[in-house]
Amino acid sequence: MLRIEKAEITLGDFRLSADMDLIPGCKYAVIGPSGAGKSTLLSAMGGFVPLSTGRITWDGRDITDAAPGARPMTMLFQDNNLFPHLSVMQNVGLGINPHMRLTQVDRDRVAQALDRVGLAEHAQSRPGALSGGQQSRAALARVLVQARPLVLLDEPFAALGPALRNEMLDLVQDLVAETGAALIMVTHAPDDVRRIADEVIFVAGGVAEAPQPAAALMENPPPELLDYLG
Numbered sequence: 001m002l003r004i005e006k007a008e009i010t011l012g013d014f015r016l017s018a019d020m021d022l023i024p025g026c027k028y029a030v031i032g033p034s035g036a037g038k039s040t041l042l043s044a045m046g047g048f049v050p051l052s053t054g055r056i057t058w059d060g061r062d063i064t065d066a067a068p069g070a071r072p073m074t075m076l077f078q079d080n081n082l083f084p085h086l087s088v089m090q091n092v093g094l095g096i097n098p099h100m101r102l103t104q105v106d107r108d109r110v111a112q113a114l115d116r117v118g119l120a121e122h123a124q125s126r127p128g129a130l131s132g133g134q135q136s137r138a139a140l141a142r143v144l145v146q147a148r149p150l151v152l153l154d155e156p157f158a159a160l161g162p163a164l165r166n167e168m169l170d171l172v173q174d175l176v177a178e179t180g181a182a183l184i185m186v187t188h189a190p191d192d193v194r195r196i197a198d199e200v201i202f203v204a205g206g207v208a209e210a211p212q213p214a215a216a217l218m219e220n221p222p223p224e225l226l227d228y229l230g
């Protein structure tokens with residue numbers, strides 16, 4: 001379990017507090033107004049932004065000051081973070097070894113992940129030769145080979161059209177179900193929440209609220225969520 005205890009994050013004048021437990025196998029949507037601190041929350045979980053107070057533990061182990069790579073999570077950013085000069089296979093291999101020294105077993109894992117996301121035939125292509133959806137698939141294959149218990153997605157498919165977005169969301173759901181990972185996803189789309197989330201983390205007014213069951217919340221939203229949903 002990931003436990004965020006009485007945490008506060010300060011970025012200039014902006015302050016965000018959070019106190020919550022996140023469990024593997026659960027799918028969380030992080031929603032709230034623009035500028036409320038959704039990306040900040042994920043960045044703090046991932047170790048890209050420090051806490052000013054409080055702590056984060058994973059299965060009881062304090063990871064408050066752990067480097068991003070030493071945390072039990074992998075983060076997928078909006079731009080997919082693919083290196084343009086490396087092949088798809090090399091980009092995915094970076095998820096296993098940042099120095100790209102891969103054993104045959106590692107290479108087999110990369111090939112399996114590419115196969116799983118439907119990119120086996122594009123292993124040698126450069127990202128620039130792929131469509132937007134294929135680039136997202138390559139980034140997902142890298143998440144898959146990292147095999148971490150928490151997957152953080154910050155509006156990952158915002159640039160894709162609706163049909164492709166849904167296809168990618170379904171693929172993400174399948175992947176986390178297969179690996180037993182928790183999914184924590186920032187989104188602006190209520191449809192995404194209905195499509196994938198078990199729980200909702202609502203971020204507004206300087207607070208990232210503890211997760212609440214998605215179905216009940218979306219059916220009967222409190223006033224502040226209603227304002228946001230419009």
Ligand SMILES: Nc1ncnc2c1ncn2[C@@H]1O[C@H](COP(=O)(O)OP(=O)(O)OP(=O)(O)O)[C@@H](O)[C@H]1O
Nearest residue numbers: 011012013014032033034035036037038039040041
């Ligand atoms: N490095 C920084 N220094 C100072 N303030 C920052 C920094 N990064 C973000 N902020 C501020 O923190 C607040 C929260 O930003 P954040 O990107 O987390 O919001 P968000 O909910 O993800 O917004 P959006 O939905 O628009 O992406 C904003 O007011 C932003 O201006």
